[in-house]
Amino acid sequence: MAELTYREAVAEAIAQEMRRDEDVVFLGEDIGAAGGVFKATVGLFKEFGPERVRDTPISEQAILGAAMGSAMTGLKPIAEIMFSDFLAVCWDIVANEIAKARYMTGGQMSMPLVIRTANGGGSRFGAQHSQSVENWAMMIPGLKVVAPSSPADVKGLLAAAIRDPDPVMFFEQKSLYPIKGFVPDGELVDELGTAKVLRDGGDVTIVALAAMVPRAMKAAEELSAQHGIEATVVDVRSLVPLDTQTILREISKTGRLVTVEENPRLCGWGAEIASIVADEIFWDLDGPIIRITTPHIPLPAADALEDATMPSAERIVREIVENID
């Protein structure tokens, strides 16, 4: 077990897969010689060279077009979109092309590719560089959607995404890049579509994703220590496929659901889970479903404003204490 940062785990996963499979190639802006603007791809250019680790112009449609065209003809590309906000400039290739190609062609096309991107707020970058947009991807049929919360999950899930024969949107939460965690040595390949129960408690089930997972864990400890409320914490990890078995089971056990979402409120992944729960395990619920999200506003930049806007451990504690008896 080595201790790695979240960002180091990215490079480790890519290196692991590029060593294994010559068809894995990697492209994006400043990812090569410079090692990426978040330093999450340091060392790859040196090890694999410019044929496999390709710096591109600022042409996101071309980047994803290159990924799609090469995926359907035999490569297994990994494309980086530097900030997830920039998915908006190439959304057509993601939502209308990559996601639909297999189905529309009656199964003729394969699309084994990964789109990695730095997602989310907390860096005072302002509204155009801080969005949590995993729900943009979740909405689109034909995309798998993954968002890890720890270095070990980054490595295992990214490796799994690269091996997956379908297109995977891989959201790296940029506020997590510096965090450290133990990662098993040797080859690591996790499984998409599996949620993880990180904490067991009988009173309420908190369902969280990515950067909201450590906050939910912190809140759960606080709830236990200060308020005698025991929370189960589920890390969703994969929005598509969604591990509804684990999620529904854990909610049924406590009868109460709180989602913690970094995205602005409307149509977040938490809404989808809430609607599944309100349909399928309605009779198991002991009270209202609470969603804790960023308010439905563009994210403000100044530190005080940004911190007050994104869901914090304190806010999670407060909302649960106020709402869960």
Added chain:
Amino acid sequence: MAELTYREAVAEAIAQEMRRDEDVVFLGEDIGAAGGVFKATVGLFKEFGPERVRDTPISEQAILGAAMGSAMTGLKPIAEIMFSDFLAVCWDIVANEIAKARYMTGGQMSMPLVIRTANGGGSRFGAQHSQSVENWAMMIPGLKVVAPSSPADVKGLLAAAIRDPDPVMFFEQKSLYPIKGFVPDGELVDELGTAKVLRDGGDVTIVALAAMVPRAMKAAEELSAQHGIEATVVDVRSLVPLDTQTILREISKTGRLVTVEENPRLCGWGAEIASIVADEIFWDLDGPIIRITTPHIPLPAADALEDATMPSAERIVREIVENID
């Protein structure tokens, strides 16, 4: 009262507002001399001329950039994006620029513009020309989102959208273009953010939007006639602002909610409403919340497949009979 088609109501609303206000201008592909590919803008070019009704190149980013830049400097542009699927090629301008400008600049920018687009399936156009993407817009803080179901609502809501000082995404459901309905004579201006109760019933509340509204109404008549189930039908009309007062009140009355959404399942507007209901009026609910949506797949093209995929009146009846006692 004149009988108009849904498509004629579009041109009427635009003409009404262009006559009233010189700052209203209109641009898009083939909207002028040709009257639009859906013939929804016939006559405008002739009446208002090429300075105010401008045909553009196939450059959706330029179209919406022109709309945004002119809106912030004093015009009130209406931009057409021919099919809503094409919003993906200009999503950056919509989601990252237009929606965020006022907030990010501390209130310095105004953005009085309307983006009209033909939305939805039923025309055997295949997965890239048939999507219902109103939830793409609903997700983005800073956009108002409207989707009318009748010619009168088209005219009144489009006029209101044009007069609104904020950016409005106006979704015209293309399967409704040929439908006819009575529209009051003279100037008509409706109010954004208001849902309409189209039918009153004590057993279940069906909440629907756009093309799903006539289907919900048909289902309600059938439920009444064949199954003795009386349904309230609410036409949401406006996703942002959302008339939660009306919607929650009507659901509380019956204790049961069924949403009917044309969009593929995940993160549809119905999920958001379900999550609000499961939070705020949980104790008023008498049973599970049911969402009837297009399955989470790209829409198939062949008529038999497309018809079997989109929610039909029969499916609404069946699901309600099976699930609502």
Added chain:
Amino acid sequence: MATKPKAVAKRKASATSSAKSSVKSRAKAAPKRVAKAKVSRANDDIGEDTRLALWRSLLEIRHVEQRAYDLFLQNLVKGTSHLALGQEAVAAGFATAMQKDDWSFCTYRGHHHTLARGASMEGVLGELMGRECGLLKGKGGSMHLTSVEHGAMGSYAIIGAHLPIAMGAAWTAQYKKTGQVSVCFFGDGTTNIGAFHEALNMSAVWKLPVVFVCENNLYMEYTPIKDVTAVHNPAGDRAASYGLPKIVIDGNDADEVYRTAQTAFAKARAGEGPSLIECLTYRHSGHSRADPGDYRPPGELEAWLKKDPVPRYRERLAEFGIAQDVIDGMDAEVLAQVDEATEISKASPPPGLDLIDVDVWADGGTAWRN
């Protein structure tokens, strides 16, 4: 359809041999500007086999498109459809110069390109009719014709996207050093969208084996391209922005198209990067089934009908001394194939509803949850 496989085989064989000749010509430097082809009365570089392959391809497209129009009038074609009547020579010329394992990418106006690569007629007509025998089993519809088995890597209905995608395929060829070429067809209107610019630049910088082919038919949907474009040749006049030579050719002359394709493919296979070729042509019908084409100035269609690529090539064959009964015989043969494909399509059932729930994922399913 008994004769069809043989016919296809024959055509493919000649396509391959011509492609070989293009390989031979690699040694010649790619000319900066392709000159207008001069018809020599003697037999020439193209040769009879290839000319007959071109002729068969032209006929297949012409007759299938006319049939598609008839079926539309009979209300048997569902949704929309975009005919390529008048633009046959672009598809025939390029496809005939391609090798079997080259890749092609086209738009919603893609029946011609899909057929020219060898996809079956009933696959095309059946898809237009929403039948199970369709290339996509009815799931994609007329705007998405694809036959991966023939290297026809899809028809793309949103303007611009397939230029970068075609570039991506070329990246595979370059990376794996297979010698394959990726060919991307699009309209004049497409030159004004952002993806065009991004794909051209990145293809040029990466020196990818991709050939971009603009079919300039003078119109986007109903708007003349000249009203919305800052330059006269929407593709040709922009080649310099990507360090590429300006190439504008007569897209209604199958021989000229074929020769231009050979040159561009040779350049691509030699590792010298992309080409951008503008083919001047015209669509005889409206933009799509709903469009009568009223916006065209009087006389314009008539003038272009005089340059109709099909009768023109019929004359060309005669000039090269090919016997009239061979020329007409192929015509009749192809028409019989179209008749047969029509019957097959009409007899094919609508796709089963079970098809709805397959093929979102590689595992064959559509599940987004467990």
Added chain:
Amino acid sequence: MATKPKAVAKRKASATSSAKSSVKSRAKAAPKRVAKAKVSRANDDIGEDTRLALWRSLLEIRHVEQRAYDLFLQNLVKGTSHLALGQEAVAAGFATAMQKDDWSFCTYRGHHHTLARGASMEGVLGELMGRECGLLKGKGGSMHLTSVEHGAMGSYAIIGAHLPIAMGAAWTAQYKKTGQVSVCFFGDGTTNIGAFHEALNMSAVWKLPVVFVCENNLYMEYTPIKDVTAVHNPAGDRAASYGLPKIVIDGNDADEVYRTAQTAFAKARAGEGPSLIECLTYRHSGHSRADPGDYRPPGELEAWLKKDPVPRYRERLAEFGIAQDVIDGMDAEVLAQVDEATEISKASPPPGLDLIDVDVWADGGTAWRN
């Protein structure tokens, strides 16, 4: 800050008078290619007032940017920031040639352009520090500096978008016949994204009064522009794609920039459409605060420091006989202003949390429901 309003007033006055001279010059036809400015030793078309306005603008930018860097080292600048040290002459030259009611649009690297239009120093520094006195009250951050009151219509942080947006503002000017010009600044890297292409084409077709200014500083973030671009001059070599002349100038010479701006504005105001101008320049620091700029070949920075626009203009002023104490006096005066703005910003509180819930909508609120 007591002297600031006067100073600004003075600069604005001279900007206006120079703009007037640009109006006069409308009669002259815009030259196809702007020649490299020749410095005449006699006083010339620019004149002393305007030269001093340019000098003040250069100094304001230089000192504010250096202060921003110092404040960053003191951990007082939050988030990211992108300095324009070395690129001052582009901003100073264009802004000084603009009329007060012209509109400018820039990128995240936009401190210089925002200051040059007359936005206050504490507005800029305060925003970088996330303070209430910031131009955006802390809500936007360093990448979105905007001062609508000064015609600084926003800094856009996603590459490409503001080119079509600036075009839209020009549409207003054209439609309302106001004679205003819209000016859009962007980097070399931006020329490879789709929105660039769309905006240039549509602006040219509509003959809009918009001036596109590429600040070619040789790099995108850390990647040299030449490694990812098919032509040598990323903007200049593409002008022909939009029927525009190639204009490439020394972006470190404030006079040359000023003259080029005047010509382009005259063309725009005369209804003759857009210009695309490539300014050759260099950023002295890294791409953003996190970047040490290691990827630069040794000697490159040093070579460019010799062409530093600020000392160069200091010499220019002397050459034109402007007294040394005037030159130095202005420098000291501006520095004092920067000191004062720094204090104001440091003293300004963080924005109140009540600001979170205002200004999504025109009604001042953020409600998405009733």
